[in-house]
Amino acid sequence: MESSMILWMRRKQDMVALSSVEAEYIAACEVSREVVWLRKLLSDLFEGPMDPTMIHCDNTSCIRFSKDLVFHGKTKHINSKYHYIWKLVQDCVLQLQYISANEQVADIDEISSY
Numbered sequence: 001m002e003s004s005m006i007l008w009m010r011r012k013q014d015m016v017a018l019s020s021v022e023a024e025y026i027a028a029c030e031v032s033r034e035v036v037w038l039r040k041l042l043s044d045l046f047e048g049p050m051d052p053t054m055i056h057c058d059n060t061s062c063i064r065f066s067k068d069l070v071f072h073g074k075t076k077h078i079n080s081k082y083h084y085i086w087k088l089v090q091d092c093v094l095q096l097q098y099i100s101a102n103e104q105v106a107d108i109d110e111i112s113s114y
Contacts (some may be wrong), residue, residue, distance in 0.1 A: 019108070020059060021062050021065060024058075024062035025110075026078075028066065028096060029082045030083060031055055033084070036054075039053060050114070052093060052094050053094045054097050055097070055098040056097055056098075056104070057097070057102055058101040063096045063097075063098055066085050066086055066089050067089060072097055
């Protein structure tokens with residue numbers, strides 16, 4: 001079993017997203033900021049190379065967009081400050097991996113209510 005750290009926080013997003021891709025991309029960008037902070041803390045405590053940090057996402061379009069900013073013309077309205085995650089993916093600091101919505105541990109309360 002792989003050891004991992006989990007950060008879970010629920011709060012209202014401070015901007016209105018025009019699509020589910022944009023909402024997921026913004027959320028992933030918020031998580032990536034926390035990832036960078038945690039990686040810095042861990043690198044100060046333990047020296048040595050770190051593997052890319054895995055972020056699970058249930059939106060495949062968001063994952064493709066994080067790898068290629070020209071993925072789709074309909075995403076050009078996304079504010080460029082959220083492209084921070086694209087840079088982190090390019091630098092192999094983090095990776096977005098698909099996980100089905102049914103397997104999202106953070107959404108377990110919402111799933112069980114169906």
